[in-house]
Amino acid sequence: MATRVKRSVVVGLLFLGSGSLMACREDLTSSLGGDLIPVSAVTVEGRLPFSEFAEDLQVWEGYGTAVQLPTAIVARDYEGLLDAHTLVSWFGYPTSASVRDTLGSTRTDTVLTFVGGKVVARFDTLSSVVDGPTTLALGALETEWDPGSVTWTLAVDSVGDRRPWPEEGAGPVMPLSTAEWDPAAGDSVVFEIDSVGVALWADTATAKRGARLDAVTEGVRLDLRSVSLSLITRPSINPDTLVNLTVSARSRTFVYDPPPDVSEESIIVGGVPARRTVFSMSLPRELDGPPELCAKVGCPLALKPKSLISASLILRTHAPPAAFQPTDSLRLDVRPVLEPSRLPKSPLGFSLVGPLGVVVPPGHFAGEAGLDVVLPLGAYVEQLLADTSEAPTDVPRTLALLSSFEPLSLYFASFYGPGSPYAPELRLILTVGGEVGIR
Amino acid sequence: MNRVFAVLLLVFVSAPQGLAGQSLLGSRGLGLPIEPLDARSRALGSVGVGLLGPALLPTDPASAAGMAFPALEITLQPQWTEGTMGEETDHTQGTRFPVMGFSYPVYSLGGAVTLTMGGFMDQRWELRRESTTELGGTTVPLVEELRSEGGVTTVRLGWAQRLGEDLAIGVGFGSQAGSVSRTFTRTLIDTEPGLEVIPYQVRSEWQYSGLSATLGARWDPVDFLRLAGTATWSSSLKADPSEGTEGDGAEFELPMELRLGASGLLTPNLIMNLGLAYAGWSHSAGGLREEDLAGPVWSFGGGLEWTGTELRSRRIPLRVGARKSDLPFRFAGEDPIETLLAGGIGINLTRPQDLLAGGVDMAVERGRREAGSLVETFWRGTLTIRIASW
Numbered sequence: 001m002a003t004r005v006k007r008s009v010v011v012g013l014l015f016l017g018s019g020s021l022m023a024c025r026e027d028l029t030s031s032l033g034g035d036l037i038p039v040s041a042v043t044v045e046g047r048l049p050f051s052e053f054a055e056d057l058q059v060w061e062g063y064g065t066a067v068q069l070p071t072a073i074v075a076r077d078y079e080g081l082l083d084a085h086t087l088v089s090w091f092g093y094p095t096s097a098s099v100r101d102t103l104g105s106t107r108t109d110t111v112l113t114f115v116g117g118k119v120v121a122r123f124d125t126l127s128s129v130v131d132g133p134t135t136l137a138l139g140a141l142e143t144e145w146d147p148g149s150v151t152w153t154l155a156v157d158s159v160g161d162r163r164p165w166p167e168e169g170a171g172p173v174m175p176l177s178t179a180e181w182d183p184a185a186g187d188s189v190v191f192e193i194d195s196v197g198v199a200l201w202a203d204t205a206t207a208k209r210g211a212r213l214d215a216v217t218e219g220v221r222l223d224l225r226s227v228s229l230s231l232i233t234r235p236s237i238n239p240d241t242l243v244n245l246t247v248s249a250r251s252r253t254f255v256y257d258p259p260p261d262v263s264e265e266s267i268i269v270g271g272v273p274a275r276r277t278v279f280s281m282s283l284p285r286e287l288d289g290p291p292e293l294c295a296k297v298g299c300p301l302a303l304k305p306k307s308l309i310s311a312s313l314i315l316r317t318h319a320p321p322a323a324f325q326p327t328d329s330l331r332l333d334v335r336p337v338l339e340p341s342r343l344p345k346s347p348l349g350f351s352l353v354g355p356l357g358v359v360v361p362p363g364h365f366a367g368e369a370g371l372d373v374v375l376p377l378g379a380y381v382e383q384l385l386a387d388t389s390e391a392p393t394d395v396p397r398t399l400a401l402l403s404s405f406e407p408l409s410l411y412f413a414s415f416y417g418p419g420s421p422y423a424p425e426l427r428l429i430l431t432v433g434g435e436v437g438i439r
Numbered sequence: 440m441n442r443v444f445a446v447l448l449l450v451f452v453s454a455p456q457g458l459a460g461q462s463l464l465g466s467r468g469l470g471l472p473i474e475p476l477d478a479r480s481r482a483l484g485s486v487g488v489g490l491l492g493p494a495l496l497p498t499d500p501a502s503a504a505g506m507a508f509p510a511l512e513i514t515l516q517p518q519w520t521e522g523t524m525g526e527e528t529d530h531t532q533g534t535r536f537p538v539m540g541f542s543y544p545v546y547s548l549g550g551a552v553t554l555t556m557g558g559f560m561d562q563r564w565e566l567r568r569e570s571t572t573e574l575g576g577t578t579v580p581l582v583e584e585l586r587s588e589g590g591v592t593t594v595r596l597g598w599a600q601r602l603g604e605d606l607a608i609g610v611g612f613g614s615q616a617g618s619v620s621r622t623f624t625r626t627l628i629d630t631e632p633g634l635e636v637i638p639y640q641v642r643s644e645w646q647y648s649g650l651s652a653t654l655g656a657r658w659d660p661v662d663f664l665r666l667a668g669t670a671t672w673s674s675s676l677k678a679d680p681s682e683g684t685e686g687d688g689a690e691f692e693l694p695m696e697l698r699l700g701a702s703g704l705l706t707p708n709l710i711m712n713l714g715l716a717y718a719g720w721s722h723s724a725g726g727l728r729e730e731d732l733a734g735p736v737w738s739f740g741g742g743l744e745w746t747g748t749e750l751r752s753r754r755i756p757l758r759v760g761a762r763k764s765d766l767p768f769r770f771a772g773e774d775p776i777e778t779l780l781a782g783g784i785g786i787n788l789t790r791p792q793d794l795l796a797g798g799v800d801m802a803v804e805r806g807r808r809e810a811g812s813l814v815e816t817f818w819r820g821t822l823t824i825r826i827a828s829w
Contacts, residue, residue: 036466036566036771037585039623041639043572309627310636358633376635429574429627431639436585436621437686438645438678439728 041433043309044293044301048426050418054279056398057267057418060344063274064407067147067253071124072224073410074136075256075323076215078129082323084256084410085170087145088227088249089210090201097245099235111236112245114202117193118230119177121213124223125187127327133182135216138191139173140200141209142166147251170255173212174200181222198231201247208250221323227252256410260324265419267315270330270403271412276344277401278337283384287428297432303385310429311381315401316370316422317360320414326365330413331357331404334375336396348400352380357404360413370422373415375401381428462531462815463522464775464808465564468731468768469676469691470590474498475538475557477514478823482783482802483742484760486714489657489667489700495540495825497555497595498698499669500609501655504599506551508796509543510827520817535561537821542599550600553611560591562619572627581627589619591647591676605659609669615649615676643686645678649693663704671696675726691726694718694736708747712760715739720767733774738764742781756785758802766808773811779804783821796827 050057066072075084096110119138143165149157150170156163165171176197181189201207215222229247262268268275286300287293293301313334319325336349351357353375364371383395403413416422465471475497476487483490487498493505495512517534540555565586571578595613602608626638655669673693680688700714716738722729742760749755759782766775783802802821807814 036463037568037583037623039583039585039641041583041623041625043574043579043581043625043627043639045575306641307639309639310630310634312634374633376633378635378637429636431625433623433625433639433641435686436623436641436643438619438621438643438689439726 039434039436041431042296043429043431044296046287046290046293046301046428046430047314048284048428050423050425053281053283053426054418054424055282057277057279058343059262059264059266059268059275059277061268061271061273061275062344063276063402064272065148065253066255066272066407066410067251068407069272069409070225071127072252072254073221073256074213074215074224074254075221077218078221079219079322079325081258081321082221082256083169084221084254086213086224086227086252086254087141087147087150087170087210088213088252089145089147090207090229090247091250092204092207093202093231093247094245097233097235097243099237099241099243101237102240107237109235109237113234113236114198114231115195115234115242116232117198118232119191119193119211120188120228120230121181121191121224122188122226123181123183124225125183128183128220128222129327130183130217130220130222132184133180133217134220134222135178135180136189136191136222137175137178137214137216138193139175139212139214140197140206141170141173141212143170144205144209145170147253150253150255152255152257169257170212176200176211178216187225201229207247210250224252224254260321260412262320262414263417265417266318267401267415267417267424269332269401269413269415270406270408271324272407272410274403274407275412278340278343278398280340280398281384282397283381283426297430301430301432303428303430305382305385307430307432308378308382308385308428309431310427311376311378312427313375313377314425314427315373315375315415316420316424317364317373318370318414318416318420318422319365319367320412324411326362326409326411326413328362328409330360330362330408330411332360332373332375332413333357333402333404334377335400335402336380337398337400338396340398348402349396351404352377352399355404365414370416374427377426381426462520462561462808462817463524463564463566463813464766464768464770464810464815465561466566466587467770468727470560470562470564470768472767473535473537473558473561473590475555475559475593476821477512477538478783478800478802478821479744479756479758479785481804481819481821482758482760482781482800483712483744484740484762484779484781485712485742486698486700486716486738486740486762488655488669488698489665489702489714490712491665491702491704491710495542495553495555497538497540497557497593497597497611497613497653498671499655499657499667499700500553500595500597500611500653501599501607501657501667501669502609503542503551503553503597504601504607504609504657506542506544506599506827508827510541510796510825512538512540512823512825514538514821514823516819516821518817518819520815522813522815524813533563548600550598553597553599554595555597555611556592556594558590559593559615559617562587562590574627574630577631579627580629581625584622584624584626586622586624587619588622589617591615591617593651595651595653597653607657609653609655611651611653611655613651613653615647615651615673617647618644618681619647619678620644643684644681645684645686645688646681647676647678649676650674651693665702666699667701668697668699671698675723689726690723692721692723694720705743708745710744710746711741712744713741716764718767727768730772731768733765733767733769736765736767738762740764753787753789754785755787758783758785766810770810770813773813775808775810775813777806777808779806779819781805797825799824
């Protein structure tokens with residue numbers, strides 16, 4: 001009997017369980033009685049000019065260096081303005097090599113004779129700006145330089161050590177070779193180096209000085225992806241044979257001139273070294289316009305966090321100097337500045353627009369007329385509005401506009417600044433609704 | 440056995456508070472009334488009093504007087520509704536636990552103590568409206584939704600006392616409890632690219648409290664007839680706003696409820712049940728408004744139960760019933776009415792000689808609610824599982 005009772009209880013519970021599962025899905029939404037919703041709400045839009053929501057705009061530069069970029073630049077009078085030289089330093093030459101001797105056995109040869117060499121440069125054919133075959137020159141640098149701080153005028157620019165180039169533009173150099181690159185024929189160009197040239201870099205100190213790559217043809221800008229040195233070597237154990245030994249680049253960077261001339265009123269983001277634009281938020285507590293908004297909800301309208309459904313910083317693009325015109329999309333980021341007093345070295349908070357930033361196509365910077373770039377700041381502005389004297393919070397009020405990847409490129413994003421008719425705006429969308437009652 | 444009771448007790452304690460809404464009518468007044476009835480009562484169209492045999496019903500505290508063993512009952516109720524208003528049609532569905540109860544006989548006093556939890560008002564519903572707004576010179580579509588979640592439940596402690604062979608009385612004292620939250624959401628959709636817009640949302644919540652007392656009696660003047668009646672008094676139902684709620688509270692006057700029922704044996708295996716219920720709802724300042732109320736609420740119902748069917752020495756009662764009820768809160772100025780036809784079956788899972796009694800009752804109802812242009816038709820199932828033993 002006990003078994004039967006248990007079975008009966010189990011059956012009953014199964015009934016209960018299956019019934020519950022069968023009808024557990026709740027679907028209460030009804031569109032029939034929509035007109036019976038006893039709550040009314042109005043959505044309005046307000047646009048604050050820069051002076052009404054922010055102050056203290058500053059552009060800081062010096063974040064990152066060209067050596068961190070994946071591509072280097074070679075340019076000559078590009079857009080009538082830009083000159084850029086790529087600098088590359090080498091590791092020391094190999095001191096031994098495994099070579100097959102005259103009997104066919106592989107042996108290590110430590111007596112190598114370098115009879116010549118080739119420097120192979122590979123370019124990005126899509127992003128390089130070039131009309132046809134281009135002549136390039138390679139020269140050996142004669143001055144020590146620091147890849148992390150080198151500029152057009154300074155070979156070394158670090159703390160306590162500031163050494164100018166003897167000749168501006170990373171000069172002088174000892175000419176080694178010239179070559180012509182035809183983009184239609186391939187993405188690489190080869191510089192033939194004779195034994196004298198190869199001998200120049202045989203010493204580790206001179207190898208570190210490396211080479212400078214220049215454009216001879218005017219009006220070009222080439223994006224260089226890689227450079228390598230290949231040594232033509234005659235081994236002592238098999239002098240009738242020539243072998244190629246590769247020497248890797250120790251570092252690669254570029255220097256350029258002139259630095260971009262940008263207005264103090266502009267908002268600049270990116271470039272190399274990268275720039276950041278910093279400003280402080282000073283939101284009003286209420287809106288007293290525009291007339292369309294006041295007509296709908298009455299003014300002044302108190303800005304409350306729960307009413308805010310969207311907040312966006314709107315920037316208008318400004319065409320940078322043609323030589324610095326973006327050729328690929330940029331990613332803009334906005335981060336809170338955690339300790340503004342320590343700028344330009346203040347730590348930054350987490351991104352307010354997402355880890356990958358807001359994508360801005362290069363075409364946005366092509367014309368003079370500003371195009372809108374929308375940076376969503378809803379959650380941040382909501383925190384600012386919640387920060388009242390009665391309930392103070394420690395939400396940072398200083399924001400930095402920067403490139404999501406820093407540095408990203410020679411080119412940069414440029415926007416109209418506060419004094420312009422195309423000045424930034426803060427677009428607020430608010431919904432004002434009545435209370436939800438119980439009756 | 441103890442383990443089974445423990446499991447059932449756990450279900451009892453952890454079950455949702457029995458309130459799910461599947462009717463637009465629930466968006467009016469205090470919601471859609473829920474009667475704490477089991478599947479047998481539902482199948483017979485009963486108002487919840489005067490059924491032959493012992494029962495565990497909050498509406499009839501005296502009905503537990505005949506229960507010989509400690510018993511536990513749980514009822515669940517899925518419902519599928521199709522509503523039409525004008526040319527529009529909508530579907531909703533959901534489930535609820537309208538009643539759960541436990542009784543324990545005290546032989547030395549000749550009575551039984553009961554603990555029941557039953558639904559009172561269902562306040563789960565959601566209304567949706569589509570519209571547009573002008574934003575920056577552009578017409579933007581939007582959706583507004585008002586969602587209500589919660590309801591009112593009554594928890595009662597009762598006592599049923601036999602007074603001789605033919606008479607029993609019962610009393611129950613209870614507390615109304617529960618809460619309701621209402622959330623209004625306005626969502627802009629298809630805004631311009633790059634613009635992030637979050638929904639606007641306002642939420643308020645209230646906690647309910649109140650008291651109720653029920654007095655009931657049943658009388659078997661002859662062997663084949665039972666008469667019963669109950670009266671339920673309730674204090675005003677207070678709705679206090681929870682912390683952070685901007686809306687005001689409210690205090691609703693609840694009516695005295697009267698229920699009368701009778702059952703008779705037409706043949707040794709055929710039982711007839713009839714009943715009526717009355718509640719005189721009234722408006723009050725700060726509570727229900729006059730225009731919200733439909734006036735006095737009457738409910739009539741009755742049904743037949745055939746107990747002559749057996750399967751492997753177990754009784755399989757078959758039931759049919761019908762019921763017509765007023766609903767207390769007007770919809771769009773119209774007085775709503777609910778009519779339904781019901782059928783059901785009972786399955787005794789144990790034989791009479793078993794010490795443990797277990798059973799399942801099931802009812803299926805086809806109903807219709809009308810209020811002006813709103814017509815709702817629904818299928819409602821009710822399943823009660825009961826178990827009784829030492």
